[in-house]
Amino acid sequence: MFAAVAISQNPTDPMSGLVLRDVPAKLARPGWALVRVVSSSLNMHDLWTLRGVGHPPEELPRILGCDAAGYDAVGNRVVVYPVIASSDRGGGDETHDPQRALLSEKTDGAFAESLLVPARNLLPIPDGISFDEAACLPVAWGTAYRMLFTQAGIKAGDRVLVQGAGGGVASAAIKLAVTAGAVVYATSRSAAKLELAESWGARGIESGGRLPEKVDVVIETVGEATWSHSLKCLRPGGTVVIAGATSGMNPPADLGRIFYLQQRILGSTGCTRSEFVALLRMITATGVRPVIDRAMPLAEIHKGFELMADGDVVGKVIVHPTDPKEHT
Known part of the structure; x- marks a missing residue:
């Protein structure tokens, strides 16, 4: 073969x-x-x-x-x-x-x-999902689902920042968070990618740009290039969930900010089988697609x-x- x-x-x-x-x-x-x-x-x-x-x-x-x-x-x-x-x-x-x-x-x-x-x-x-759509789900969408709902525990009305709007996990996180009723901000250096993120229901922010409010959760897969921005955008007691570091794995820790503002840093990798089943049910019920x-x-x-x-x-x-x- x-x-x-x-x-x-x-x-x-x-x-x-x-x-x-x-x-x-x-x-x-x-x-x-x-x-x-x-x-x-x-x-x-x-x-x-x-x-x-x-x-x-x-x-x-x-x-x-x-x-x-x-x-x-x-x-x-x-x-x-x-x-x-x-x-x-x-x-x-x-x-x-x-x-x-x-x-x-x-x-x-x-x-x-x-x-x-x-x-x-x-x-x-599930019925109504194509082979191509299904093939997008296991790694990227499963990872995003666990980051949002298991690790961060987001709920309707939460404010979520997704760094790097174009990636597979990031695009999944934007769509899932919007579908769950969160207020979503998405960053990119590309105006075209920001426009797409806005078409999915997010509010586009140029990479490193100032947000209009602090967020409850940051979805971080970029790493060194966005880490400082992620911490500065996070409210006291908020959560950064990390599932990748495509731009580098050794950002400045900024420990003073983390402990003084009691920010939580959580790692996340993949998803469980039961979370993947829950993801399939969610996209079937809501119509959200990759x-x-x-x-x-x-x-x-x-x-x-x-x-x-x-x-x-x-x-x-x-x-x-x-x-x-x-x-x-």
């Missing part, structure tokens, strides 16, 4: 380690389910793997891709919950499992014609990653391992 495989890592030229080639087809095994992949989406996690961050080289070669939607063995439309946890978790919080792994870390991922995952990781795609920048065949995946790395996308980039016309 055709697949996109990470064969090496390079911090300055990550795309040099991603190759397209034929690999042996997956075979079903007890407790695991075979998925015929219709749609997958790109994530920064894939780029970090190719750069050698957080992924040991001995785990290569590896088919990349954390998000997948397609058909199970009997033809049901399914989306893959992307966290593979220990078999003895007993339904606990998978994100706290020290043995957990995101799809493509210890098992081959979704940039291929077929995929093998634990059977518990398959969930039905932002898709573009879709392309798997053969053009290098172009997709280059666009994402340059910040030239809004929302998610979809790849199709097979011709989507085969599934209509």
Whole structure:
């Protein structure tokens, strides 16, 4: 089968380690389910793997891709919950499992014609949601859902700042927070991205700009470039939730501000299976949908990653391992 495989890592030229080639087809095994992949989406996690961050080289070669939607063995439309946890978790919080792994870390991922995952990781795609939309949800939307509703506990009327309006997690956070009735501010250096954020119901603020009020919650995935601004925009006792640091992981701590204003700093990673189920129910009930920048065949995946790395996308980039016309 055709697949996109990470064969090496390079911090300055990550795309040099991603190759397209034929690999042996997956075979079903007890407790695991075979998925015929219709749609997958790109994530920064894939780029970090190719750069050698957080992924040991001995785990290569590896088919990349954390998000997948397609058909199970009997033809049901399914989306893959992307966290593979220990078999003895007993339904606990998978994100706290020290043995957990995101799809493509210890098992081959979704940039291929077929995929093998634990059977518990398959969930039905709700009616009215396309394969492409479903493929946006597991990593980016699951992460945003946990940040907003589990970690920050937002409610209607809360004031929320989302840093970096164009990214997959950020666009998901904007749409979910607006849908939940929050007052949402979104930052970007791009006037076009601010205009889009405003079309989703947010109030656009130029990066680093002054907000008209302090916020209750900051959704932070940018890191060094926005950290100081995030703390200055946060009310006393407010919460910053961090799930990434694309611009750098070592910002000035500003400990004086944090302890004097009793601000809370919370880490967040991924989501639990039960949170992912709740997300699917929410988007079904409300009609909110992911932002898709573009879709392309798997053969053009290098172009997709280059666009994402340059910040030239809004929302998610979809790849199709097979011709989507085969599934209509």
